[in-house]
Amino acid sequence: MARDRNLRAAAAEHVYRLREAPPGVPRGAMDCRGRCRAITDAVPPANEPLLAPATFAASDRRMPAMRHGLAFALLAGLVAACASGPDLHELRWIDLSHDFAADTIYWPTAPGFELRVDAKGETGKGYWYESNTITTSEHGGTHLDAPVHFAKSGWTSDQIPIDRLVGPAIVVDVTKACDADRDHEVSVADLDAFEAAHGAIPEGAIVLLCTGFGRHWPDRVKYMGTDQRGLEATFLLRFPGLSPAAAKRLVARKVKAVGIDTPSIDHGKSRLFFAHRELYAANIPAFENVANLDLLPATGATVVALPMKIRGGSGGPLRIVAALPR
Numbered sequence: 001m002a003r004d005r006n007l008r009a010a011a012a013e014h015v016y017r018l019r020e021a022p023p024g025v026p027r028g029a030m031d032c033r034g035r036c037r038a039i040t041d042a043v044p045p046a047n048e049p050l051l052a053p054a055t056f057a058a059s060d061r062r063m064p065a066m067r068h069g070l071a072f073a074l075l076a077g078l079v080a081a082c083a084s085g086p087d088l089h090e091l092r093w094i095d096l097s098h099d100f101a102a103d104t105i106y107w108p109t110a111p112g113f114e115l116r117v118d119a120k121g122e123t124g125k126g127y128w129y130e131s132n133t134i135t136t137s138e139h140g141g142t143h144l145d146a147p148v149h150f151a152k153s154g155w156t157s158d159q160i161p162i163d164r165l166v167g168p169a170i171v172v173d174v175t176k177a178c179d180a181d182r183d184h185e186v187s188v189a190d191l192d193a194f195e196a197a198h199g200a201i202p203e204g205a206i207v208l209l210c211t212g213f214g215r216h217w218p219d220r221v222k223y224m225g226t227d228q229r230g231l232e233a234t235f236l237l238r239f240p241g242l243s244p245a246a247a248k249r250l251v252a253r254k255v256k257a258v259g260i261d262t263p264s265i266d267h268g269k270s271r272l273f274f275a276h277r278e279l280y281a282a283n284i285p286a287f288e289n290v291a292n293l294d295l296l297p298a299t300g301a302t303v304v305a306l307p308m309k310i311r312g313g314s315g316g317p318l319r320i321v322a323a324l325p326r
């Protein structure tokens with residue numbers, strides 16, 4: 001088990017050593033200066049939080065170490081490093097995305113991912129050429145749910161401010177409860193237990209629910225309860241989700257987004273999707289089928305979750321990663 005975890009950690013981690021530029025690519029100058037200015041300009045005065053929305057109350061002292069400490073360390077490191085070129089030495093990157101392929105898990109009513117090879121081979125003109133056409137539902141694999149998915153006036157995929165998709169991660173580990181009951185709904189009691197151990201969930205957090213079901217991917221029966229297709233199969237769905245009351249709690253905490261390592265924020269047996277409705281009415285997007293949550297600490301990671309920017313979209317394929325100090 002530990003070995004498996006280590007292997008997956010090694011596969012998921014990508015440590016970027018930007019100082020080690022490829023041959024022929026000049027370090028610093030052109031590439032870095034633009035980024036340095038952007039980062040420096042983005043740093044607010046000392047009395048304002050970093051990597052946090054302007055809506056933070058000055059009197060809000062919840063989890064100050066996490067809110068300010070890591071975020072400051074990350075950005076300060078980047079800013080300092082920019083004097084000599086971009087330097088992300090101090091960060092480890094964890095890939096929280098499943099890849100898209102023929103076996104990628106989609107909702108039973110949605111067609112699966114398709115990749116059609118349009119060209120692949122030598123051109124006869126001295127160069128290699130590959131190009132594909134892809135077809136995908138918005139809601140399959142690791143993906144974004146935009147608030148409009150269940151809230152008529154909610155943001156569409158392209159309207160979600162980037163600031164809402166980047167922030168400090170809170171990882172609520174409910175693996176034990178979900179191992180005991182695959183229909184488990186993450187409860188207010190689960191959130192209370194997290195807060196008793198780690199402090200209140202801060203405003204602006206990205207809350208990731210680790211049910212442990214990510215380890216079942218891509219086995220549909222183990223992961224979601226059925227490998228059947230079509231509307232009837234939706235009655236066979238069995239996997240953990242977020243309870244409506246806990247969704248309300250997260251809305252009250254003013255979190256930026258919520259993610260889960262199952263196909264849906266509501267558990268598989270849900271027919272009315274109350275957790276979706278609670279979150280999205282408050283313009284809080286969700287990330288579903290998130291991978292590798294068991295590799296993250298309860299606090300201390302920073303999440304970057306950038307979906308395909310589909311105009312008017314109700315969701316979309318998502319590349320989600322987490323940065324940790326090395």
Ligand SMILES: [Zn+2]
Pocket residue numbers: 138139140143144145288315
């Ligand atoms: Zn979705």
